[in-house]
Amino acid sequence: MEKVLLIGIGGFLGSxxxxxxxxxxxxxxxxxxxxGTxxxxxxxxxxxxxLSELAEARAFLSPETRALVVVGVLGGFTTFSTFGNETVNLLRDGEWAFAVMNLLTHAVLAIGAVWVGRATAHAVWR
Structure with a gap:
C-alpha cells in the first residue's frame, strides 16, 4: 500500500x-x-x-524511490496519451503536415533524449 501512495503522490506532482x-x-x-507536449x-x-542508467549502474534507486519518481512523477509528467490525442486532432483538422511533424519529432527527440540522459548519467557518475 505504501508504494501505491508514493505513486499517487508522484503522479500528482508530475501532472x-x-x-x-x-x-x-x-x-x-x-x-x-x-x-508544450x-x-x-x-x-x-x-x-x-x-535515472535508468544510474539505477542499473549504481543501484541508485530504492524500490520506494523508483515508485515515487519513475512510476509516479515521470508517469504523471510525460504525456503520450495527450500526444496521441493531439496528433489525431491535427489529422481530424486537416493539418497533415503538423501531424506528421508531431509524430516524427516526438519519436526522434524522445528516444534521443533517453539516450542522451543515459549517456550523461554515465559520463557524470561513472
Missing amino acids: VARYLISGYIQDRTGEIFPF LAVNVIGCFVIGG
Missing part, C-alpha cells in the same frame, strides 16, 4: 509540473503545433534515461 511547463511553453510558441515528453525521456 502539476506537466500542466505548468507545457502550458508555459505552449503559450510562448503558438497554438497549432503542440510544442513535445517539451515535457522530451524532458521526461531525458530524466528517465538518466
Whole structure:
C-alpha cells in the first residue's frame, strides 16, 4: 500500500509540473503545433534515461524511490496519451503536415533524449 501512495503522490506532482511547463511553453510558441507536449515528453525521456542508467549502474534507486519518481512523477509528467490525442486532432483538422511533424519529432527527440540522459548519467557518475 505504501508504494501505491508514493505513486499517487508522484503522479500528482508530475501532472502539476506537466500542466505548468507545457502550458508555459505552449503559450510562448503558438497554438497549432503542440510544442508544450513535445517539451515535457522530451524532458521526461531525458530524466528517465538518466535515472535508468544510474539505477542499473549504481543501484541508485530504492524500490520506494523508483515508485515515487519513475512510476509516479515521470508517469504523471510525460504525456503520450495527450500526444496521441493531439496528433489525431491535427489529422481530424486537416493539418497533415503538423501531424506528421508531431509524430516524427516526438519519436526522434524522445528516444534521443533517453539516450542522451543515459549517456550523461554515465559520463557524470561513472
